[in-house]
Amino acid sequence: MNNAEYFTTGCLAEYGPDMIPDLYKSASHLIYSSPASLAFNSPGASGFGVKRAGLSVPGSVMLLVSPGCCGRNTTLESVRDGYSDRFYFLELDDTDIITGRYQEKIPRACREIAGQRDEKPSAVMICVTCVDALLGTDAEALVKESENECGLPVAACYMYALTRDSTLPPMVSVRKSVYSLLKKKERRPDEINILGYFSPVDRSSELFEILESAGIKKIREISRCKDISEYYDMARANFSLVLDSSSNYAADDMMKRLGIPYIEIVRTYDIDKIDKTYRSLCSAIGAKAETEKYYSSAKSEIEKAKRKNPVFSVGETLNADAFDLTLSLLRYGFKVSEIFGTPSKYNYGMIKKIAAISPDTKVYSNLSPSMLFYDENENKCDISVGKDASYYHSNAEKILWADEIQPFGFAGVRKLFEEINSL
């Protein structure tokens, strides 16, 4: 192994979803710890992890119950990002873990936190880690006891890195946790929720205009809720719009508990797909599908970019799905020499379509130990898109495309190509 290992999309298409190579399975090999694999190793270090996501509930504070190594990055990130006054730590040592004695302290810690602050928090989020996963801690029982003790709403967030390859990985389960405090309310026909991200969707997206054209007067996102009362009003939604499939579990829970149904429309950078999706959405909610001007505006930027005819390298640490973005770029007529991504049965349909257009596009895994030997001169790359791709290509033009504000729809495509055209 003195080359970075990869498979081409052509090869992957031949293997099929039932024979995904071990290269792409994190449980099949050691995991390389590089800046490009940071999103896997610690989502919080480059955006939202369980801890920061748990604090999406406005006015909430978090009690992190963990060994020291789990909490350290939280303090340091929170100092940088300005939410250091919302974290509390109950640090465990080996005796605590073996005896379980720390669990008795949690409700009392919640009471102390509630009493200590000048302004009472709206909720206490108790974040538990792999330690509690392995101990089989009944976090819900701790939550109930803590609520009784401190008189505030309490919810559990599970930072269970052990379960990252399961059907309920941490970033899916925390989405359920942050909405778990909502209580049933009388629903309003002209209010909806947008679920999917912990940071706001770009308001310049035509999605909002389309929704408003259907008579929707209030569109709530947890990241835009100014206070806890606005958060609680999310329970009034007529329906939820799910923009990222990681939120489906939370949306299912809201449907069961609060009776709020949901529609899933997943982000894509293919303008024809966006158009079709909007037409379906408009037909479902009675909106007007007047999207031609947005379509044209995005298309115009794409055409400008084609004049330079760059070759792209696409990463997976960005505001896009690596395979969707690659397929979109290929369909627009661009070349993509490589993808840093994780093939799975969920994106195999796209891999097959990519293979039909560009069977030689290489697919690397950021987690592979062989990435130590990645040589940027192996593959042509004029523009790298994504934090990981940009890490590998020091000589190429870079578009990180990883801002906190989430691009969506035609506006997202237009902005991406505006950035490409500005290089």
Place this chain on the structure above:
Amino acid sequence: MLRHASITSIYAADTSGVASALFELGGLTVIHDPSGCNSTYTTHDEPRWADFDSMFYVSGLTEKDAIMGNDEKVISDLAYTAERLNPEFIAICGSPMPMMVGTDFDALAYETEKRTGIKTFAFHTNGMNDYISGEEEAFYELVKYYSIEKHSEESGDFLVNVIGATPIDMTDYSHIKSISDFLEKHKMKLNSCLSMGCKIPDIEKIPDADANLAVSYSGIKACEYLNKKFGQNYAAGLPFGEKFSEKLADALKSGKNINLFNRDFGSGFPDIVIEGESVFSLSLSSALYDDFNIGSSVICPLKTDKNFLGKNDFSVSDENEEKKIYKNFKTAVADNLYKPIIPKNCRFVSLPSVGFSGRCFLGQIPDLSRKSDFQNLVKKIISK
């Protein structure tokens, strides 16, 4: 013991200490963990991480493997990767999960070494001790394995090894350069620095030196081993200030192990306190007294030898203890992240360290082995 922190940070863990000590040596280091412990180290405790490659991995322990005790998977993954990367050595260190399931790291290392033929170290970390523990074990094991015999003929130079150096305490190579300059000023020469700017051959030549300088507490165990095996004396300390630096130089040349941390400042209780790693803080405290006749207490929240501490010093493990101690002082010299627990009537002087605040204040960490930086700090400490 339960430690809580409502405001302050937590020191880098033992896993970070091991990883940092081994970073430059060409070995394959694996943290046996689901994920998370490795990224805390790489993003906060390792300033070198983005600048050059290191064979640093996480085992990716899954729930099923943890419960079923699938050690074979770790060994196979290690063997597969090591056979292809051909590292100088393999190092496996633990995190809370393997500790909980009673993973036998010595057995893992034995099996891996048998399979690969590559020297494999087991480090008994668990993510719940501080980085000094991890570094200490790493330095000790490295000298035990690689520092086997003297090589060279007497060179005429008085050679000194620096033991216990990682960016967690030393921040960057310029600090090592300052120590090298200190040695040269006192007609000594840097032989090897364990382990910044260091490769395996540099560890192999450690026995060729005349003395060892432990620049953090983590280097002392290795120094004691070298003292027993090769008769090399050692001194613990950093060359801060003029007079303390002279004492340190004399101690190195003395041929004896000398504890330079005289904690007797006469009667009365100091009104300055310094918090941080023990060798660093005690060196600063000693330098303040030797050069300026200013007494100070030290709070050490990390592993240390209680014999280093005097009656006015404190070994602590909890934020509440620290808060109570600070009430007794008028000036506190500590990392910026301690500021919220410093009482209003106690003047705060910033002295960040990677071990506590990571890279948050990297640009503000002074090199106190340099005269100008030391004098600037002293000015801040004594100004009213």
